[in-house]
Amino acid sequence: MKKLTTLALLLAALPTAWAASEDTYAEFKAMMDRSFKTTGIAAKHRMYQLDLQKACSQDKPPAKEVQAKIEAEQLKTIRYPADGKYFGDWKAGEKIAVDGRGLTWTDKTPLNNGGGCYNCHQMSHHEVSYGTIGPSLLEYGKTRGNGDDIVKYTWGKIYNAKAFNACSNMPRNGDAEILTEKQMKDLMAYLFDPQSPVNKK
Amino acid sequence: MNNRLKTLALALVVSIVGQAQAEDTSAKLLDGINEYRDALADGNPSELVAAEGEELWKTARGPKNATLERCDLGLGPGVVKGASAQLPRYFKDTGKVQDLETRLMTCMETLQGIDPQEVVKAKWLKGEREKMAALVAYVVTQSNGHKIKVDMRPPAMKQMYEMGKMAFYYRAGPMDFSCATCHGDQGKRIRMQELPDLRTNAGAAAGWGSWPAYRVSNGQFWTMQHRLNDCFRQQRTAEPIYGSDVTIALSVYLAANGNGGKVVTPGIKR
Numbered sequence: 001m002k003k004l005t006t007l008a009l010l011l012a013a014l015p016t017a018w019a020a021s022e023d024t025y026a027e028f029k030a031m032m033d034r035s036f037k038t039t040g041i042a043a044k045h046r047m048y049q050l051d052l053q054k055a056c057s058q059d060k061p062p063a064k065e066v067q068a069k070i071e072a073e074q075l076k077t078i079r080y081p082a083d084g085k086y087f088g089d090w091k092a093g094e095k096i097a098v099d100g101r102g103l104t105w106t107d108k109t110p111l112n113n114g115g116g117c118y119n120c121h122q123m124s125h126h127e128v129s130y131g132t133i134g135p136s137l138l139e140y141g142k143t144r145g146n147g148d149d150i151v152k153y154t155w156g157k158i159y160n161a162k163a164f165n166a167c168s169n170m171p172r173n174g175d176a177e178i179l180t181e182k183q184m185k186d187l188m189a190y191l192f193d194p195q196s197p198v199n200k201k
Numbered sequence: 202m203n204n205r206l207k208t209l210a211l212a213l214v215v216s217i218v219g220q221a222q223a224e225d226t227s228a229k230l231l232d233g234i235n236e237y238r239d240a241l242a243d244g245n246p247s248e249l250v251a252a253e254g255e256e257l258w259k260t261a262r263g264p265k266n267a268t269l270e271r272c273d274l275g276l277g278p279g280v281v282k283g284a285s286a287q288l289p290r291y292f293k294d295t296g297k298v299q300d301l302e303t304r305l306m307t308c309m310e311t312l313q314g315i316d317p318q319e320v321v322k323a324k325w326l327k328g329e330r331e332k333m334a335a336l337v338a339y340v341v342t343q344s345n346g347h348k349i350k351v352d353m354r355p356p357a358m359k360q361m362y363e364m365g366k367m368a369f370y371y372r373a374g375p376m377d378f379s380c381a382t383c384h385g386d387q388g389k390r391i392r393m394q395e396l397p398d399l400r401t402n403a404g405a406a407a408g409w410g411s412w413p414a415y416r417v418s419n420g421q422f423w424t425m426q427h428r429l430n431d432c433f434r435q436q437r438t439a440e441p442i443y444g445s446d447v448t449i450a451l452s453v454y455l456a457a458n459g460n461g462g463k464v465v466t467p468g469i470k471r
């Protein structure tokens with residue numbers, strides 16, 4: 001009997017989402033399959049999940065080991081600039097940071113996307129319309145300096161945020177081909193350049 | 202709309218459009234919104250849409266040339282008062298959980314002979330979809346001030362809730378977003394837009410209970426299906442089919458989380 005109670009307890013303690021019932025999950029998958037359609041560039045296959053998306057689709061993050069495994073895999077996706085140059089034009093970077101358009105079914109092309117950074121981050125001293133889903137990046141370069149480590153880390157974070165936090169809310173801008181290498185260089189300049197309004201009042 | 206309202210609406214639209222150009226401060230923007238809300242206290246622009254909807258409710262239409270006056274929204278044939286505060290609901294006659302819009306489609310089909318596909322296939326605010334919006338405005342006005350009261354006892358409702366919760370956390374698409382990315386934390390914003398935490402009773406009551414709503418920024422009345430559709434668009438998923446089960450499941454999840462909260466419909470939004 002003692003064994004049974006422990007087992008019952010264990011079962012009750014399982015994370016509810018997927019474990020709730022195999023049947024409900026099967027019905028859920030069928031429901032998702034019949035509920036969506038392709039419109040414009042937003043193809044129906046967008047509803048099929050990548051492993052990393054699936055692992056981060058419950059009300060609680062997955063186990064530490066699972067997160068570590070995802071982060072190790074995602075780290076391998078990062079492509080650093082082939083020419084070794086990390087910084088473009090901060091003025092172009094600001095436009096990309098402000099622009100939240102792209103990849104919806106009302107957008108004509110999967111190219112020319114904005115970074116949508118201001119949806120989630122404070123950045124410039126002057127832009128007051130910023131979101132708070134991510135931390136403030138105000139004075140990013142000024143407070144972090146421009147050492148190799150921080151520059152490489154920041155590139156990596158923009159390229160694939162999941163390499164550093166498996167279930168990050170931040171998109172994988174490089175890995176998911178949301179932004180081009182040039183756009184990411186411009187954003188790097190926006191974050192680090194001493195003349196950029198991120199660092200200069 | 203009277204002139205003062207028009208001017209305010211215009212000022213607000215201009216300030217929202219100007220947002221990207223910065224300098225326009227957040228305080229000014231929020232002041233504008235509040236001022237507009239006050240001005241609306243004695244006249245919600247959706248009243249016009251609701252009046253159209255009431256007219257439509259009583260007009261004989263469709264192949265069967267009948268009105269919707271015998272439509273059963275869950276409280277019995279013809280009962281509109283308080284009905285939408287208790288939706289979505291499990292309906293025995295269709296064997297399905299339905300939200301207001303899919304239930305209205307059932308009434309249009311059975312009473313008037315109108316093919317549901319005419320609503321499903323129409324564009325937002327066009328054709329039968331526009332008529333649907335008017336009907337919705339009429340019906341939800343009759344639940345203003347009621348309490349959100351969805352009956353979670355039927356097993357079908359419980360299953361829809363579970364599936365709605367799964368859908369809420371379901372990450373997909375090129376940006377890996379789920380509903381929870383934007384609505385799964387307290388006190389967050391996107392740009393200047395405050396985001397309700399829809400996992401909580403207070404957040405869901407505020408978010409669910411204030412829709413359908415009149416949107417000041419584009420002068421349109423939006424149904425809940427329209428709201429959800431636009432959030433999926435921002436999420437970068439494929440497009441949810443109008444009235445599809447994922448939209449019903451999410452509606453059950455939101456309404457049940459908000460149970461007991463106050464219905465303020467039609468709401469007035471940015």
